[in-house]
Amino acid sequence: MQTPITRFTELEAVNRILSTVGGERITALTSLSFTATAAYTALRDGMRDLMSHSWGFNTERDVVLTPVGNAISLTGAAYTGVYISTIDLEPEDAGSLDVTIKGDNLYDRKTHSTTAFTAASYKASVSYYLQWEDLPEAVKSYVTALAAKDFQMQMVGNGQIDAILTQKFAYAQSEFYSFESQQYDYSMFDNYDVWKIVANQGRPSLGGAHWWGSRA
Numbered sequence: 001m002q003t004p005i006t007r008f009t010e011l012e013a014v015n016r017i018l019s020t021v022g023g024e025r026i027t028a029l030t031s032l033s034f035t036a037t038a039a040y041t042a043l044r045d046g047m048r049d050l051m052s053h054s055w056g057f058n059t060e061r062d063v064v065l066t067p068v069g070n071a072i073s074l075t076g077a078a079y080t081g082v083y084i085s086t087i088d089l090e091p092e093d094a095g096s097l098d099v100t101i102k103g104d105n106l107y108d109r110k111t112h113s114t115t116a117f118t119a120a121s122y123k124a125s126v127s128y129y130l131q132w133e134d135l136p137e138a139v140k141s142y143v144t145a146l147a148a149k150d151f152q153m154q155m156v157g158n159g160q161i162d163a164i165l166t167q168k169f170a171y172a173q174s175e176f177y178s179f180e181s182q183q184y185d186y187s188m189f190d191n192y193d194v195w196k197i198v199a200n201q202g203r204p205s206l207g208g209a210h211w212w213g214s215r216a
Contacts (some may be wrong), residue, residue, distance in 0.1 A: 056184030072106040138179035145172035
């Protein structure tokens with residue numbers, strides 16, 4: 001009887017990385033040897049680096065953020081166990097705010113303050129650091145290929161092996177990009193700044209001067 005194909009586990013990913021240098025397979029992610037620890041670290045670093053940016057798979061829109069004392073803590077009860085990598089207030093809620101993440105709080109760069117959030121609530125597009133089990137399979141394969149390539153170069157640095165891993169990485173990267181484009185239907189209008197420029201092209205000029213000219 002054949003064993004059914006299951007989801008790609010974190011343990012399997014570490015073993016795939018170890019195989020690039022002929023490392024011994026492990027049966028659990030505990031009490032790791034030096035080599036296995038390096039492989040696991042490479043995998044986690046790849047995950048962290050990838051999800052420090054916004055992708056369709058780790059981003060949610062219209063997430064409601066509720067200030068307490070005019071501050072928005074990103075580690076409060078509503079966000080327990082969830083790690084946020086990037087956040088962007090929806091245009092209709094942002095107003096004059098220019099936000100970024102500072103420590104565990106949302107920070108307004110215009111007022112240089114973490115207590116500039118006076119509305120009852122805000123909606124935002126939020127990108128998260130997801131755990132392995134929450135990643136789509138295409139993302140797992142891509143991160144594993146990236147980590148394997150980095151791990152081999154750190155541990156051995158064999159040029160021939162690197163060439164093989166580079167080919168595998170290119171394929172995994174292509175599959176990941178294809179997954180992203182098919183799943184999330186990207187458009188230039190997803191970017192508010194681009195949408196604003198395009199939308200304003202049809203606006204009339206004012207008194208012979210372009211509407212985007214300097215204001216008095």
